[in-house]
Amino acid sequence: MINLINVIKQTKNMLAVGVFAAGMVSISSGAGATNYPLTIENCGRSVTFDHAPMRVVSIGQSNTEILLMLGLADKMVGTAVWLGPVPDEYINANNAIPRLADNDPSFESVVGQKPDLVTAQFQWHVGPNGAVGTVEQFNELSIPVYTAPSDCIGKDNSTGGDGTRLNAFSMDRIYQTIDDFAKIFDVEDRGAELIADLKAREKAARNKVSAIRGDGISTLFWFSSAEIDIDPYVAGQKGAPACITNILGVENVIKSDEEWPTVGWETIARTDPDIIAIGKMDRRRFPADDWELKMKFLQTDPVAREMSAVKAGHIIVMDAQSMNPTIRTIDGIEALAKAVEDFRADQGS
Numbered sequence: 346m347i348n349l350i351n352v353i354k355q356t357k358n359m360l361a362v363g364v365f366a367a368g369m370v371s372i373s374s375g376a377g378a379t380n381y382p383l384t385i386e387n388c389g390r391s392v393t394f395d396h397a398p399m400r401v402v403s404i405g406q407s408n409t410e411i412l413l414m415l416g417l418a419d420k421m422v423g424t425a426v427w428l429g430p431v432p433d434e435y436i437n438a439n440n441a442i443p444r445l446a447d448n449d450p451s452f453e454s455v456v457g458q459k460p461d462l463v464t465a466q467f468q469w470h471v472g473p474n475g476a477v478g479t480v481e482q483f484n485e486l487s488i489p490v491y492t493a494p495s496d497c498i499g500k501d502n503s504t505g506g507d508g509t510r511l512n513a514f515s516m517d518r519i520y521q522t523i524d525d526f527a528k529i530f531d532v533e534d535r536g537a538e539l540i541a542d543l544k545a546r547e548k549a550a551r552n553k554v555s556a557i558r559g560d561g562i563s564t565l566f567w568f569s570s571a572e573i574d575i576d577p578y579v580a581g582q583k584g585a586p587a588c589i590t591n592i593l594g595v596e597n598v599i600k601s602d603e604e605w606p607t608v609g610w611e612t613i614a615r616t617d618p619d620i621i622a623i624g625k626m627d628r629r630r631f632p633a634d635d636w637e638l639k640m641k642f643l644q645t646d647p648v649a650r651e652m653s654a655v656k657a658g659h660i661i662v663m664d665a666q667s668m669n670p671t672i673r674t675i676d677g678i679e680a681l682a683k684a685v686e687d688f689r690a691d692q693g694s
Contacts, residue, residue, distance in 0.1 A: 379531040387525070388468070388497035390480070392489045397530045398462035402445070402455050404477060405466020406431075407671030408493055411523055412464070413438055414672070415535050423458040425450040425477075426470065428626045428665050452478040456486060462529070464491045466671075468502040491525065494518045495670035510583040510604045514670045516547060516592070523672075543675050550682035551592055559685040560594040565618040565654070568605060568668055569626075570633035573642055576607040577633070585667070585674045586622070589681055610648045620684050621654045622677075626665035636662050659688055 384393045402423040403409040409424045410431055418438035425446040431439045445454045449470060455463060455477060463483055465471035471478055471490055480490045496502070499512030520540050527536025554560075566580035580586035581601040590597045598616035599608060621643065625636040633639055643649045643660060654660060661684045667677030 377528075377533040379528050379533065383528060385491070385525055385529065388492045388494065392491060394462075394489065394529055398460075398489075400458065400460045401462045401464065402458050402460040403464045404450065404455070404470050405464070405493065406666060407495075407519075407669070407673065408464045408466045408522070409439070410435065410672050411519075411526060414539055415523070415526055415530065415532055417526075417530055417532070418442060420530065422460060423450075423455065425455075426466065428628050430627070449476045452482065456483075456488070460488055462489055462491060464493075465496075466493045467496050468492055469496075469507065472502055491529070493670075494521045494525075507604065513583045513591075514585055514588050516543070516588060516674065518670060519543070519672055519674065546675055547592060547678055550678045551594070553682045554593045554595065554685050557686055557689045559682075559689060561596060562620065562685050562688060563596040563598050563616065563618045564590060564620045564622060564681065565598050565613060565616070566622045566624075566663075566668055567639060568624045568665065569631050571631050573633045573638050574646070576609045577613075578605045579608050579613070580604070580668065581606050585670045585677065588670075588674060589667075589677050592678055593682055593685065595681070595685060610646065614648050614652055617653050619654055619659060619688055620681070621652070621660045622663040622668070622681065622684070623660060624665035624668050625662045628665070634665075657691065659684065659691075 379397070382393050382395050384391050399420055400422045401412065401417070401420050403412055403421060404425045406427050412418070412421060413431065413435040418441065421442045423443050423445045424439070425444065426449065427444070427447050430436065443458070445458070463471065468475065470476055471480060471483070471492065473479065483490050495514060495518035498518060500508050500510045502508035520543070523536050523540055527533045566586040568578045568580065570577040579599050580597060581599050581603045582597060583602055584604040587597055598613070598618045599606065601608070623636050623639040626634050628634050640660065643655050649655060661680060663677055663680050664673055666673035667680065
């Protein structure tokens with residue numbers, strides 16, 4: 346792959362065609378090379394790069410992991426906002442990058458790394474009312490900001506907090522982030538390879554569920570709860586879990602259009618889901634962030650323990666990032682496909 350990248354870079358002037366006067370790069374799938382200046386349309390803004398960034402601060406684990414998967418660890422000078430560890434194959438590379446904060450870094454700590462790009466997974470961190478800072482604050486210092494499209498396309502963040510998702514999330518938003526990063530850093534072949542791999546995994550999981558007639562199997566996704574014994578935050582119809590169920594053709598029992606509504610256990614119990622997915626994370630913002638406490642609650646609460654999924658043991662522990670619009674959503678697709686397969690196997694036994 347490295348030799349191919351070198352060849353592409355050496356011949357970029359011969360291969361680049363159709364470059365727009367505004368500085369937009371031409372797209373040649375799997376063999377393109379970036380021509381600078383490059384302009385990317387991102388979350389209603391035009392972001393221009395005169396060269397591939399050399400010093401990146403990544404605020405948000407999904408963006409960080411995408412950069413690592415694209416082989417760009419040597420360009421990263423800071424990370425922040427973590428829910429758990431990175432995949433094993435990226436641990437060493439990630440450990441070499443300064444962690445500015447487990448949660449929200451300060452504006453000063455980000456700027457102190459002298460970045461020539463700041464990436465944000467959520468506008469809640471860098472946006473109109475960003476907890477870290479606003480786009481304008483970074484732009485005043487000539488620091489471009491790239492925001493994950495999954496948090497701005499089809500989503501209204503003007504009200505603050507987690508915002509409101511107007512349109513359902515799809516994996517296309519993750520593929521767009523990968524493609525944008527690949528162009529920005531002139532590694533388009535790596536981006537195309539990563540996207541192709543993710544799409545192949547998505548298709549394989551869909552085919553697995555289709556082959557065992559998994560349609561109609563119902564699922565509940567429990568992310569967390571402000572207190573363990575009060576109404577939980579469960580997945581509605583527009584976030585990553587809904588994307589997972591739509592891809593696999595199974596049912597999400599929560600019909601709310603909110604991304605993470607709170608729903609009472611009596612209401613959930615009446616839906617009697619076939620499978621329950623509980624979120625696992627290192628974060629401890631709420632007691633119920635601990636998946637083991639969730640499991641204990643399901644097995645001991647007089648209402649929850651009567652659900653069919655609890656009685657039959659059809660409870661899966663799912664990485665919380667898989668329940669968010671992230672690069673890990675693909676892991677959630679595969680995990681639920683396996684759970685559906687196990688459910689069907691139990692039915693046939």
